[in-house]
Amino acid sequence: MNKNLIRRTAIVAAAGAASLVLAACGSSDDTSAGQSTPSAVSSAPAAQGQHNAADVAFAKGMIPHHRQAVEMADLAPTRAESAEAKKLADEIKKAQDPEIQTLSGWLTSWGEQVPAEGAMDHSAHGMAGMMTAEEMDKLKDSSGKAFDTAFMEMMIRHHEGAVAMAKTEKADGAFPDAQTMADAIIISQTAEITRMNSLLGKN
Structure with a gap:
């Protein structure tokens, strides 16, 4: 009482x-x-905790996408010839590793399953900008200038896919932190695409 x-x-x-x-x-x-x-x-x-299906799809899609970019970047120190390619790979790894952790944390807090490490689910195969197993093998087997060219050409496609996914999140998502990350991905990866095109002599 x-x-x-x-x-x-x-x-x-x-x-x-x-x-x-x-x-x-x-x-x-x-x-x-x-x-x-x-x-x-x-x-x-209410806004801080609010998320929708688009936010879940963004996190579940971006995790394997980022993991593949990090896997590609990990090849550069021993295979790349140019300092620019090595520097770019290092920057990609430093940006995307923490984002993987953040995205995984969101999914866990939402009661959603984090995509398994190394497992490409069926949806990931057709995902924008993802490399096939054959393309990854080709990259692993190359070195020197051939690696630099293949790495940047593949990473441009990869980044374009990530930017498209981020734009979808911006249009359809509700979770403020995911919207902020999508903004950051669009800005940073668009700048890196420009930079890689320039290094490839395409600008």
Whole structure:
């Protein structure tokens, strides 16, 4: 009985404090900024946890996509000839490894399954920009200038696929952090595509 009374008193006190804060906001000035404060505050927690099927598809698709880019980048230190190709591969790995961890964390928190390491599910085979097993073998078997050219040509296609997936997330997703990551992918990978085209003499 006492516990209920204490809880009720705390709720009433909290509500009173909240109304005082809101009253203070409203009385300081009557501008639209003052009036919008309560709704902005109340909607923030809901927005942070809100996600939809497009967000899940983005995370589930981008994880194997990023893993393949990292696998390709891992070949560069021992096979690439140019310093530019090695530097690019290092930057790709440093950007995409942490994103894999973040995407996996989101899926876990949403109660979704993280794609298994090394397992390409059926949907991944037709995914935008993904290399086939034959293309990956060809890349592994090349070295020197031939590797540099093949690596950059494949990575351009790979990046174009990631940018397309990120644009779909921007259009259809709801999770704010996923939208932010999609923005970052579009900006960084579009810049890298330009850079690789330039190194290949295509600009």
